[in-house]
Amino acid sequence: MRPRGCGVGEQVCDHLVEPRLGPRAQPAPRLLGPLITPLPAATITRPLALLEKLSEFFPDAPAEALLGTVAGDPNTGVGTWTELHWDDDVSENPAVGATELWEFYNATPDAHPMHVHEVAFEVVNRQPILVDEATQQVQVDIGFAPNPPEAWETGFKDTVIAYPGQVTRIRVQFKTSGQFVWHCHIVEHEDNEMMRPYRIGPLQPGQPT
Ligand SMILES: [Cu+2]
Incomplete structure (x- = not known):
């Protein structure tokens, strides 16, 4: 591409695009990112819930968006969620150095960009789920295989989009002790x-429980 018609005092340049004259050059090695070392296998799976509470007074009107935990194994059977608020006790307490599989079961009608502080994680996969709001239960829909991460999600991430009606799984290694948030x-x-x-490692003086 070379500029043409761009003279002194002119306000607009137009450009003529010509065919490439040779092979496309590869990026210089210094512009390539470092190779990624995969995280070790997870030793614990934590099913977590993304929830939306509807208004008691107005039909189909959301009154509160909140998070929670899932008890039971929704991968093999049914998991029942428990709603948790900001000031409820810490429920996720990985050990320092542990690698865990966190599962975000999105029981809401919206996509949520989920962010975990202090860590860089890998996106593992996503899979459709069945949601029963009446019984507050979720279950993996085994009629669908897990979908691998998108091409742009194969590096380390600190945020992942959890789509509605799906479980989004991430592999996380917790290296630094302390109290953080997701x-x-x-x-x-x-x-x-x-x-x-959430807390990595044991409770330390001054940390809220
Ligand atoms: Cu959200």
């Missing part, structure tokens, strides 16, 4: 109840 990155959701504290 949350939806939509401001209206994180400022509502879609944020939870």
Whole structure:
């Protein structure tokens, strides 16, 4: 491409695009990113819930977006969720150095960009789920195979989109002790109840329980 018709005092340049004259050059080695070393296998699976509470007064009107835990094994059977708020006790307490599989079961009608502080994680896969709001239960829909991460999700991430009606699985290694948060990155959701504290390692003086 070479500029043409671009003279002194002119306001607009036009450009003529010509065929490439030779093979496309490869990026210089210094511009290539470092090779990624995969995280070790997870030793614990934590099923977690993304939830939306409907208004008691207005039909189909959301009153609260919040997070929770899932008890039972929704991969092989049914998991029952428990709603948790910001000021409830810490429920995720990985050991320092542990690698865990976190599963975000999205029982809401919206996609949520889920962010975990302090860590860089790998996106493992996504899979459709069945949601029963009446019984507060989720179950993996085994009629569908897990979908691998998208091409742009194969590096280390600190945020992943959890789509509605799916479980989104991430592999996380927790290296630094302390108290941090995991949350939806939509401001209206994180400022509502879609944020939870979590702790890496033992409780330390000054940390809220
Ligand atoms: Cu959200």
